[in-house]
Amino acid sequence: MSNWIERDKQVIMATYGRLPIVINRGEGNYLYDEDGKKYLDLFTGLAVNILGHSHPEVTKALTSQASKFLHISNYFYNKPAITLAEKMLAHSIKGKVFFSNSGAEATEAALKFVHKWSKDQEEERNGVVVLKKSFHGRTLGALKLTRQAGVYQDFPVTDTPVYEVEPHNVNALKDIFEVNKPAAIIVEPILGSGGIVTLEKEYLQEISRLCKKYGVLCCMDEIQTGVGRTGQFFAYQHAGIEPDVILFAKGIGGGLPLGGIIVAERYAHLFKPGDHGTTFGPSPLSAALGNAVIDVLMEKGQLEKGNRVASELHELVTKLQEQFPSVISSVRGKGMMLGIVMNLEASSVKEIQRQLLEEGLMVDVTQQTIIRLLPPLTLTSEEVVLFIKAFEEKLQNVLKVDSNVIS
Ligand SMILES: *Cc1c(COP(=O)(O)O)cnc(C)c1O
Numbered sequence: 473m474s475n476w477i478e479r480d481k482q483v484i485m486a487t488y489g490r491l492p493i494v495i496n497r498g499e500g501n502y503l504y505d506e507d508g509k510k511y512l513d514l515f516t517g518l519a520v521n522i523l524g525h526s527h528p529e530v531t532k533a534l535t536s537q538a539s540k541f542l543h544i545s546n547y548f549y550n551k552p553a554i555t556l557a558e559k560m561l562a563h564s565i566k567g568k569v570f571f572s573n574s575g576a577e578a579t580e581a582a583l584k585f586v587h588k589w590s591k592d593q594e595e596e597r598n599g600v601v602v603l604k605k606s607f608h609g610r611t612l613g614a615l616k617l618t619r620q621a622g623v624y625q626d627f628p629v630t631d632t633p634v635y636e637v638e639p640h641n642v643n644a645l646k647d648i649f650e651v652n653k654p655a656a657i658i659v660e661p662i663l664g665s666g667g668i669v670t671l672e673k674e675y676l677q678e679i680s681r682l683c684k685k686y687g688v689l690c691c692m693d694e695i696q697t698g699v700g701r702t703g704q705f706f707a708y709q710h711a712g713i714e715p716d717v718i719l720f721a722k723g724i725g726g727g728l729p730l731g732g733i734i735v736a737e738r739y740a741h742l743f744k745p746g747d748h749g750t751t752f753g754p755s756p757l758s759a760a761l762g763n764a765v766i767d768v769l770m771e772k773g774q775l776e777k778g779n780r781v782a783s784e785l786h787e788l789v790t791k792l793q794e795q796f797p798s799v800i801s802s803v804r805g806k807g808m809m810l811g812i813v814m815n816l817e818a819s820s821v822k823e824i825q826r827q828l829l830e831e832g833l834m835v836d837v838t839q840q841t842i843i844r845l846l847p848p849l850t851l852t853s854e855e856v857v858l859f860i861k862a863f864e865e866k867l868q869n870v871l872k873v874d875s876n877v878i879s
Contacts, residue, residue, distance in 0.1 A: 498525025522723035524848040537760035552759035568740035571754035575721035576609030590655035599633030605666030656689035661707035664696035668811025676711035691717040699723035703807035726761035778849030
Protein backbone atom coordinates (compact mmCIF):
# COMPACT_ATOMS: atom_id res chain seq x y z
CA MET A 473 0.00 0.00 0.00
CA SER A 474 1.21 3.47 -0.79
CA ASN A 475 2.85 5.34 2.03
CA TRP A 476 0.42 8.21 1.35
CA ILE A 477 -2.57 6.02 2.13
CA GLU A 478 -1.09 5.14 5.52
CA ARG A 479 -0.32 8.79 6.19
CA ASP A 480 -3.88 9.79 5.24
CA LYS A 481 -5.30 7.34 7.77
CA GLN A 482 -3.12 8.87 10.48
CA VAL A 483 -4.20 12.48 9.98
CA ILE A 484 -7.44 12.74 8.00
CA MET A 485 -10.79 11.90 9.56
CA ALA A 486 -12.41 8.85 8.05
CA THR A 487 -15.53 10.53 6.63
CA TYR A 488 -14.98 9.18 3.10
CA GLY A 489 -14.80 5.71 1.64
CA ARG A 490 -11.87 6.01 -0.74
CA LEU A 491 -10.56 4.09 -3.72
CA PRO A 492 -6.96 2.94 -3.13
CA ILE A 493 -5.32 5.34 -5.58
CA VAL A 494 -3.11 8.37 -5.04
CA ILE A 495 -3.44 10.79 -7.95
CA ASN A 496 -0.39 12.66 -9.14
CA ARG A 497 -1.69 14.63 -12.10
CA GLY A 498 -4.45 15.00 -14.65
CA GLU A 499 -4.42 15.75 -18.34
CA GLY A 500 -7.42 15.84 -20.68
CA ASN A 501 -9.80 13.03 -19.80
CA TYR A 502 -7.18 11.09 -17.86
CA LEU A 503 -5.78 11.00 -14.35
CA TYR A 504 -2.37 9.51 -13.52
CA ASP A 505 -1.42 7.81 -10.27
CA GLU A 506 1.89 7.72 -8.43
CA ASP A 507 3.28 4.99 -10.67
CA GLY A 508 2.25 6.84 -13.81
CA LYS A 509 -0.67 4.49 -14.43
CA LYS A 510 -3.36 6.15 -16.54
CA TYR A 511 -7.11 6.22 -15.76
CA LEU A 512 -9.97 7.38 -17.97
CA ASP A 513 -11.92 9.67 -15.65
CA LEU A 514 -15.60 8.83 -16.12
CA PHE A 515 -16.79 10.60 -13.00
CA THR A 516 -14.86 13.86 -13.06
CA GLY A 517 -14.47 14.39 -9.34
CA LEU A 518 -18.24 13.98 -8.88
CA ALA A 519 -19.47 16.10 -11.78
CA VAL A 520 -16.91 18.86 -11.36
CA ASN A 521 -14.27 18.66 -14.11
CA ILE A 522 -16.74 19.18 -16.93
CA LEU A 523 -13.88 19.93 -19.38
CA GLY A 524 -11.57 17.22 -18.07
CA HIS A 525 -8.23 18.07 -16.50
CA SER A 526 -5.83 20.90 -17.33
CA HIS A 527 -8.00 22.11 -20.20
CA PRO A 528 -5.86 24.72 -22.03
CA GLU A 529 -8.55 27.45 -21.89
CA VAL A 530 -9.13 26.84 -18.19
CA THR A 531 -5.40 26.85 -17.46
CA LYS A 532 -5.04 30.07 -19.43
CA ALA A 533 -7.78 31.75 -17.40
CA LEU A 534 -6.20 30.44 -14.22
CA THR A 535 -2.71 31.77 -14.88
CA SER A 536 -4.00 35.04 -16.26
CA GLN A 537 -6.17 35.77 -13.20
CA ALA A 538 -3.56 34.40 -10.77
CA SER A 539 -1.05 36.93 -12.07
CA LYS A 540 -3.51 39.78 -11.30
CA PHE A 541 -4.99 38.98 -7.88
CA LEU A 542 -6.43 35.97 -6.12
CA HIS A 543 -8.74 37.61 -3.66
CA ILE A 544 -10.23 40.98 -2.92
CA SER A 545 -13.35 41.15 -0.78
CA ASN A 546 -16.99 41.83 -1.45
CA TYR A 547 -16.31 45.47 -0.50
CA PHE A 548 -14.99 45.90 -4.03
CA TYR A 549 -16.39 45.13 -7.48
CA ASN A 550 -15.22 41.80 -8.85
CA LYS A 551 -14.93 41.90 -12.67
CA PRO A 552 -14.70 38.11 -13.28
CA ALA A 553 -17.81 37.66 -11.08
CA ILE A 554 -19.77 40.29 -13.00
CA THR A 555 -18.99 38.78 -16.40
CA LEU A 556 -19.73 35.30 -15.08
CA ALA A 557 -23.12 36.38 -13.72
CA GLU A 558 -23.93 38.01 -17.07
CA LYS A 559 -23.08 34.79 -18.89
CA MET A 560 -25.04 32.56 -16.53
CA LEU A 561 -28.12 34.75 -16.82
CA ALA A 562 -27.79 34.83 -20.60
CA HIS A 563 -28.08 31.04 -20.52
CA SER A 564 -30.89 30.80 -17.97
CA ILE A 565 -33.50 33.26 -16.67
CA LYS A 566 -33.83 37.00 -16.26
CA GLY A 567 -32.64 37.51 -12.70
CA LYS A 568 -29.73 38.11 -10.38
CA VAL A 569 -26.97 35.94 -8.95
CA PHE A 570 -25.59 35.32 -5.47
CA PHE A 571 -22.24 33.50 -5.47
CA SER A 572 -21.09 31.01 -2.87
CA ASN A 573 -18.27 28.49 -2.81
CA SER A 574 -20.00 25.14 -2.83
CA GLY A 575 -23.21 23.28 -3.41
CA ALA A 576 -24.33 23.07 0.20
CA GLU A 577 -23.79 26.80 0.52
CA ALA A 578 -25.96 27.32 -2.55
CA THR A 579 -28.69 25.34 -0.78
CA GLU A 580 -28.22 27.43 2.38
CA ALA A 581 -28.51 30.63 0.33
CA ALA A 582 -31.66 29.25 -1.30
CA LEU A 583 -33.16 28.37 2.10
CA LYS A 584 -32.47 31.84 3.44
CA PHE A 585 -33.91 33.33 0.29
CA VAL A 586 -37.05 31.17 0.59
CA HIS A 587 -37.43 32.48 4.14
CA LYS A 588 -37.13 36.11 3.02
CA TRP A 589 -39.57 35.46 0.20
CA SER A 590 -42.14 33.85 2.49
CA LYS A 591 -42.05 36.89 4.82
CA ASP A 592 -42.95 39.00 1.79
CA GLN A 593 -46.12 36.99 1.01
CA GLU A 594 -49.55 38.04 2.17
CA GLU A 595 -50.61 34.54 3.05
CA GLU A 596 -48.52 32.67 5.61
CA ARG A 597 -46.23 30.15 3.94
CA ASN A 598 -43.73 27.88 5.60
CA GLY A 599 -41.60 24.89 4.73
CA VAL A 600 -40.04 23.22 1.72
CA VAL A 601 -41.12 20.26 -0.40
CA VAL A 602 -38.41 17.84 -1.55
CA LEU A 603 -38.35 14.51 -3.33
CA LYS A 604 -37.63 11.15 -1.77
CA LYS A 605 -33.92 10.24 -2.14
CA SER A 606 -32.99 13.82 -3.00
CA PHE A 607 -29.55 15.20 -2.19
CA HIS A 608 -29.09 18.89 -1.51
CA GLY A 609 -25.97 18.98 0.67
CA ARG A 610 -24.73 18.11 4.14
CA THR A 611 -24.72 21.35 6.14
CA LEU A 612 -27.33 21.60 8.88
CA GLY A 613 -29.86 23.51 6.78
CA ALA A 614 -29.35 21.51 3.59
CA LEU A 615 -29.21 18.23 5.49
CA LYS A 616 -32.91 18.26 6.25
CA LEU A 617 -33.61 18.48 2.51
CA THR A 618 -31.31 15.53 1.83
CA ARG A 619 -33.51 12.45 2.09
CA GLN A 620 -31.04 9.61 2.02
CA ALA A 621 -30.30 6.99 4.64
CA GLY A 622 -26.74 7.33 5.83
CA VAL A 623 -26.63 11.04 5.06
CA TYR A 624 -29.69 12.40 6.84
CA GLN A 625 -28.85 11.13 10.29
CA ASP A 626 -29.42 12.21 13.79
CA PHE A 627 -28.12 15.77 13.57
CA PRO A 628 -29.96 18.81 14.92
CA VAL A 629 -31.27 20.19 11.63
CA THR A 630 -33.31 23.37 11.06
CA ASP A 631 -36.90 23.48 12.28
CA THR A 632 -38.18 24.52 8.84
CA PRO A 633 -40.88 21.96 7.99
CA VAL A 634 -39.82 19.66 5.17
CA TYR A 635 -42.34 17.62 3.18
CA GLU A 636 -41.10 14.60 1.28
CA VAL A 637 -42.93 13.35 -1.82
CA GLU A 638 -42.34 10.47 -4.23
CA PRO A 639 -41.00 11.65 -7.58
CA HIS A 640 -43.76 11.67 -10.22
CA ASN A 641 -46.62 11.56 -7.72
CA VAL A 642 -48.50 14.67 -8.81
CA ASN A 643 -51.49 14.14 -6.51
CA ALA A 644 -49.34 13.94 -3.38
CA LEU A 645 -47.65 17.16 -4.42
CA LYS A 646 -50.96 18.90 -5.07
CA ASP A 647 -52.26 17.81 -1.65
CA ILE A 648 -49.23 19.22 0.15
CA PHE A 649 -49.39 22.47 -1.80
CA GLU A 650 -53.08 22.80 -0.97
CA VAL A 651 -53.10 21.68 2.65
CA ASN A 652 -49.68 22.59 4.07
CA LYS A 653 -49.04 25.79 2.11
CA PRO A 654 -45.28 25.35 1.81
CA ALA A 655 -43.09 28.25 0.71
CA ALA A 656 -41.04 26.36 -1.84
CA ILE A 657 -40.22 23.14 -3.63
CA ILE A 658 -36.59 22.26 -4.34
CA VAL A 659 -35.88 19.47 -6.84
CA GLU A 660 -33.00 18.05 -8.82
CA PRO A 661 -34.24 17.65 -12.44
CA ILE A 662 -32.27 14.40 -12.42
CA LEU A 663 -31.68 13.01 -8.93
CA GLY A 664 -27.92 12.49 -8.85
CA SER A 665 -26.72 10.63 -5.80
CA GLY A 666 -30.31 9.35 -5.40
CA GLY A 667 -29.58 7.05 -8.34
CA ILE A 668 -29.84 9.09 -11.57
CA VAL A 669 -33.63 9.34 -11.46
CA THR A 670 -34.64 11.41 -14.48
CA LEU A 671 -37.76 13.44 -13.79
CA GLU A 672 -40.19 13.26 -16.70
CA LYS A 673 -40.58 16.46 -18.68
CA GLU A 674 -44.34 16.38 -17.98
CA TYR A 675 -43.71 16.07 -14.23
CA LEU A 676 -41.39 19.09 -14.20
CA GLN A 677 -43.99 21.02 -16.18
CA GLU A 678 -46.63 19.99 -13.65
CA ILE A 679 -44.40 21.15 -10.76
CA SER A 680 -43.98 24.49 -12.49
CA ARG A 681 -47.73 24.79 -13.16
CA LEU A 682 -48.70 23.87 -9.58
CA CYS A 683 -46.12 26.32 -8.19
CA LYS A 684 -47.77 29.13 -10.13
CA LYS A 685 -51.27 28.01 -9.19
CA TYR A 686 -50.58 27.68 -5.46
CA GLY A 687 -48.01 30.46 -5.13
CA VAL A 688 -45.08 28.19 -4.26
CA LEU A 689 -41.51 29.14 -5.12
CA CYS A 690 -40.09 26.77 -7.77
CA CYS A 691 -36.41 26.00 -7.09
CA MET A 692 -34.24 23.77 -9.26
CA ASP A 693 -31.13 22.25 -7.72
CA GLU A 694 -28.82 22.16 -10.77
CA ILE A 695 -25.69 21.64 -8.70
CA GLN A 696 -24.96 18.30 -10.38
CA THR A 697 -27.09 18.59 -13.54
CA GLY A 698 -26.06 22.10 -14.52
CA VAL A 699 -23.45 23.65 -16.80
CA GLY A 700 -24.06 21.39 -19.78
CA ARG A 701 -23.94 18.09 -17.93
CA THR A 702 -27.30 16.83 -19.29
CA GLY A 703 -27.12 18.39 -22.76
CA GLN A 704 -28.66 21.79 -22.04
CA PHE A 705 -26.98 24.52 -20.00
CA PHE A 706 -29.40 23.68 -17.18
CA ALA A 707 -31.40 20.44 -17.08
CA TYR A 708 -34.76 22.13 -16.35
CA GLN A 709 -34.48 23.60 -19.87
CA HIS A 710 -35.34 20.18 -21.35
CA ALA A 711 -38.83 20.74 -19.92
CA GLY A 712 -39.16 24.32 -21.17
CA ILE A 713 -40.05 25.67 -17.72
CA GLU A 714 -38.88 28.81 -15.89
CA PRO A 715 -37.92 28.25 -12.26
CA ASP A 716 -37.87 31.07 -9.70
CA VAL A 717 -34.58 29.97 -8.16
CA ILE A 718 -31.69 27.95 -9.63
CA LEU A 719 -28.94 26.40 -7.48
CA PHE A 720 -25.58 25.79 -9.12
CA ALA A 721 -22.06 24.62 -8.15
CA LYS A 722 -19.84 21.65 -9.09
CA GLY A 723 -19.15 21.99 -12.86
CA ILE A 724 -19.20 25.78 -13.02
CA GLY A 725 -15.83 26.38 -11.35
CA GLY A 726 -13.83 24.29 -13.83
CA GLY A 727 -12.34 22.44 -10.84
CA LEU A 728 -12.28 25.26 -8.29
CA PRO A 729 -14.89 25.69 -5.54
CA LEU A 730 -17.75 27.86 -6.79
CA GLY A 731 -21.51 27.82 -6.40
CA GLY A 732 -24.50 30.02 -5.87
CA ILE A 733 -28.08 30.77 -6.74
CA ILE A 734 -29.90 32.63 -9.49
CA VAL A 735 -33.12 34.33 -8.42
CA ALA A 736 -35.80 35.59 -10.82
CA GLU A 737 -35.71 39.33 -11.37
CA ARG A 738 -39.10 39.99 -9.71
CA TYR A 739 -37.85 38.59 -6.39
CA ALA A 740 -34.13 39.46 -6.52
CA HIS A 741 -34.59 42.68 -4.53
CA LEU A 742 -35.64 40.66 -1.47
CA PHE A 743 -32.03 39.93 -0.51
CA LYS A 744 -30.84 43.19 0.99
CA PRO A 745 -27.42 44.28 2.29
CA GLY A 746 -26.59 42.14 5.31
CA ASP A 747 -29.12 39.41 4.51
CA HIS A 748 -26.47 37.03 3.26
CA GLY A 749 -22.76 36.96 2.53
CA THR A 750 -19.53 35.02 2.39
CA THR A 751 -15.90 36.10 2.38
CA PHE A 752 -14.88 34.24 -0.73
CA GLY A 753 -18.04 34.17 -2.82
CA PRO A 754 -16.88 34.13 -5.46
CA SER A 755 -13.14 33.92 -5.56
CA PRO A 756 -12.05 35.98 -8.58
CA LEU A 757 -9.96 32.96 -9.56
CA SER A 758 -12.94 30.57 -9.49
CA ALA A 759 -15.04 33.13 -11.35
CA ALA A 760 -12.35 33.51 -14.04
CA LEU A 761 -12.45 29.75 -14.52
CA GLY A 762 -16.24 29.85 -14.64
CA ASN A 763 -16.04 32.32 -17.50
CA ALA A 764 -13.63 30.05 -19.38
CA VAL A 765 -15.88 27.01 -18.82
CA ILE A 766 -18.94 28.79 -20.25
CA ASP A 767 -16.95 30.16 -23.20
CA VAL A 768 -15.66 26.73 -24.16
CA LEU A 769 -19.04 25.02 -23.70
CA MET A 770 -21.40 27.59 -25.14
CA GLU A 771 -19.36 29.67 -27.57
CA LYS A 772 -16.70 27.28 -28.79
CA GLY A 773 -19.08 24.37 -29.41
CA GLN A 774 -17.91 21.92 -26.75
CA LEU A 775 -21.46 21.33 -25.47
CA GLU A 776 -22.60 20.23 -28.93
CA LYS A 777 -19.57 18.00 -29.38
CA GLY A 778 -20.14 16.54 -25.94
CA ASN A 779 -23.79 15.91 -26.72
CA ARG A 780 -22.89 13.92 -29.83
CA VAL A 781 -20.51 11.69 -27.87
CA ALA A 782 -23.03 11.40 -25.03
CA SER A 783 -25.65 10.01 -27.41
CA GLU A 784 -23.12 7.42 -28.66
CA LEU A 785 -22.50 6.48 -25.03
CA HIS A 786 -26.25 6.11 -24.31
CA GLU A 787 -26.75 4.09 -27.46
CA LEU A 788 -23.95 1.65 -26.69
CA VAL A 789 -24.85 1.28 -23.01
CA THR A 790 -28.47 0.61 -24.04
CA LYS A 791 -27.21 -2.06 -26.46
CA LEU A 792 -25.34 -3.68 -23.58
CA GLN A 793 -28.57 -3.68 -21.62
CA GLU A 794 -30.30 -5.48 -24.50
CA GLN A 795 -27.41 -7.92 -24.65
CA PHE A 796 -27.38 -8.54 -20.86
CA PRO A 797 -31.00 -8.04 -19.75
CA SER A 798 -30.54 -10.23 -16.68
CA VAL A 799 -27.63 -8.11 -15.40
CA ILE A 800 -28.64 -4.56 -16.36
CA SER A 801 -32.18 -3.60 -15.29
CA SER A 802 -32.26 -0.16 -16.85
CA VAL A 803 -30.21 2.75 -18.16
CA ARG A 804 -31.13 6.22 -16.91
CA GLY A 805 -30.07 9.83 -17.25
CA LYS A 806 -29.33 12.38 -19.94
CA GLY A 807 -26.23 13.69 -21.68
CA MET A 808 -23.07 13.06 -19.69
CA MET A 809 -25.01 11.85 -16.65
CA LEU A 810 -25.80 8.15 -16.76
CA GLY A 811 -27.04 5.57 -14.31
CA ILE A 812 -26.68 1.90 -15.19
CA VAL A 813 -28.98 0.05 -12.81
CA MET A 814 -27.41 -3.34 -12.10
CA ASN A 815 -29.42 -6.41 -11.16
CA LEU A 816 -26.62 -7.60 -8.89
CA GLU A 817 -25.72 -7.63 -5.21
CA ALA A 818 -23.91 -4.49 -4.04
CA SER A 819 -20.71 -6.51 -3.54
CA SER A 820 -20.71 -7.67 -7.18
CA VAL A 821 -21.21 -4.09 -8.40
CA LYS A 822 -18.31 -2.94 -6.20
CA GLU A 823 -16.24 -5.74 -7.69
CA ILE A 824 -17.02 -4.58 -11.24
CA GLN A 825 -16.02 -1.06 -10.23
CA ARG A 826 -12.78 -2.41 -8.78
CA GLN A 827 -11.96 -4.42 -11.89
CA LEU A 828 -12.67 -1.47 -14.17
CA LEU A 829 -10.40 0.67 -12.02
CA GLU A 830 -7.67 -1.93 -12.29
CA GLU A 831 -8.03 -1.64 -16.07
CA GLY A 832 -7.77 2.14 -15.90
CA LEU A 833 -11.44 3.13 -16.02
CA MET A 834 -12.94 5.20 -13.20
CA VAL A 835 -16.67 4.87 -12.64
CA ASP A 836 -18.77 5.74 -9.61
CA VAL A 837 -21.32 3.59 -7.80
CA THR A 838 -24.31 5.23 -6.15
CA GLN A 839 -27.23 3.74 -4.16
CA GLN A 840 -25.06 0.59 -3.96
CA THR A 841 -26.07 -1.01 -7.24
CA ILE A 842 -26.16 1.81 -9.75
CA ILE A 843 -23.06 2.48 -11.80
CA ARG A 844 -22.95 6.24 -12.22
CA LEU A 845 -21.09 7.83 -15.13
CA LEU A 846 -20.37 11.56 -15.05
CA PRO A 847 -17.85 11.87 -17.89
CA PRO A 848 -16.33 15.14 -19.05
CA LEU A 849 -17.96 16.84 -22.05
CA THR A 850 -14.62 16.42 -23.76
CA LEU A 851 -15.04 12.63 -23.88
CA THR A 852 -14.25 11.14 -27.31
CA SER A 853 -15.97 8.40 -29.33
CA GLU A 854 -12.84 6.26 -28.97
CA GLU A 855 -13.01 6.56 -25.19
CA VAL A 856 -16.67 5.53 -25.23
CA VAL A 857 -15.70 2.37 -27.12
CA LEU A 858 -12.86 1.74 -24.68
CA PHE A 859 -15.27 1.82 -21.77
CA ILE A 860 -17.97 -0.25 -23.50
CA LYS A 861 -15.47 -3.01 -24.40
CA ALA A 862 -14.13 -3.26 -20.86
CA PHE A 863 -17.60 -3.13 -19.35
CA GLU A 864 -18.92 -5.78 -21.73
CA GLU A 865 -16.14 -8.11 -20.69
CA LYS A 866 -17.04 -7.60 -17.02
CA LEU A 867 -20.70 -8.35 -17.76
CA GLN A 868 -19.70 -11.55 -19.55
CA ASN A 869 -17.64 -12.58 -16.52
CA VAL A 870 -20.59 -11.92 -14.25
CA LEU A 871 -22.81 -14.22 -16.32
CA LYS A 872 -20.28 -17.02 -15.94
CA VAL A 873 -21.06 -17.00 -12.22
CA ASP A 874 -24.83 -17.51 -12.28
CA SER A 875 -25.29 -16.82 -8.59
CA ASN A 876 -24.34 -13.19 -9.15
CA VAL A 877 -27.56 -12.31 -10.91
CA ILE A 878 -30.53 -11.62 -8.69
CA SER A 879 -33.43 -13.69 -10.02
C1 LIG B 1 -23.15 17.67 -4.66
C2 LIG B 1 -24.49 18.19 -4.53
C3 LIG B 1 -24.82 19.12 -3.54
C4 LIG B 1 -23.82 19.57 -2.48
O1 LIG B 1 -22.71 20.18 -3.02
P1 LIG B 1 -21.35 20.34 -2.14
O2 LIG B 1 -20.49 21.22 -2.98
O3 LIG B 1 -20.82 18.96 -1.96
O4 LIG B 1 -21.72 20.95 -0.86
C5 LIG B 1 -26.11 19.62 -3.51
N1 LIG B 1 -27.02 19.23 -4.41
C6 LIG B 1 -26.74 18.35 -5.40
C7 LIG B 1 -27.79 17.99 -6.39
C8 LIG B 1 -25.48 17.78 -5.48
O5 LIG B 1 -25.22 16.87 -6.41
